[in-house]
Amino acid sequence: MKSPLLPVDLLSIYKNKLGDALPLPARMARCTPDTHTALFGIAREVARKGGQLVLSDLFRSYDMQAQSHQDYVAKRKKAYSPAPGGSFHEAGRAFDIDLSKIKMPLAAFWTIAAKYGVSPIIAQPKVSQSEAWHFDCRGSHQIVYRYYADGKGKNFKPYEAAAASGILSIGVHVDAFGHHQKQAAIQSGLIRLGKVIGNIDGQIGKNTHRALDELGVPFHMDDMDAMLLAVENKVQQQFVNEFRMPVA
Ligand SMILES: [Zn+2]
Secondary structure, three states: OOOOOEEOOOEEEEEOOOOOEEEOOOOOOEEOHHHHHHHHHHHHHHHHOOOOOOEEEOOOOHHHHHHHHHHHHOOOOOOOOOOOOOOHHHHOOEEEEOHHHOOOOHHHHHHHHHHOOEEEOOOOOOOOOOOOOEEEEOOOHHHHHHHHHOOOOOOOOHHHHHHHHHHHHOOOOOHHHOOOHHHHHHHHHHHHOOOOOOOOOOOOOHHHHHHHHHOOOOOOOOOHHHHHHHHHHHHHHHOHHHOOOOOO
């Protein structure tokens, strides 16, 4: 199966007319199971230290990301926002927080986040820096990041490749792959399963073919759905926590 998205009920910066904090709007309040586990683990630890994990953003659909990018391009929004296909928000794997509510130094928050596999996207814990509020739970897509950082894939920057991989894994369209979404999703799965197949580009070549053979996935170019499902199922067996529904 594809990576599922689960509803999340956490406080957000949104308020009602009386000024009471509200949960994130439902269209944004969705994330992968491992991100869900991480969010609640982090929220618990921050609360124990007297702070609050308050979200300003989580999931973005293709259209929401496109709007966010346009707002950035038109300078209606200051913070950088990539075009659709390049953000972990679209994979249900990134969240933005209200830094004024954590009531601890950013470095201390980073330490807590790291315990749950959550990483910042700035290099130094400086609150004043743009995107200091943004965190990723990359899960197995970190393997894609490493793969590209090690030069095994060359057609994307490591972060873009990992984000695209995350987006494909929930079944959302990534423009870069045109009519080859399923092929690219197969390649993303193979890399996360440790195979070296060159670029994620939607072009099924001999490396992809060999990797599928090694995994015992029957090769049928005319049945991409069956091949993708077989790869997805192997990914699910390998990364159980990205598919498992959390226990309440
Ligand atoms: Zn963000």
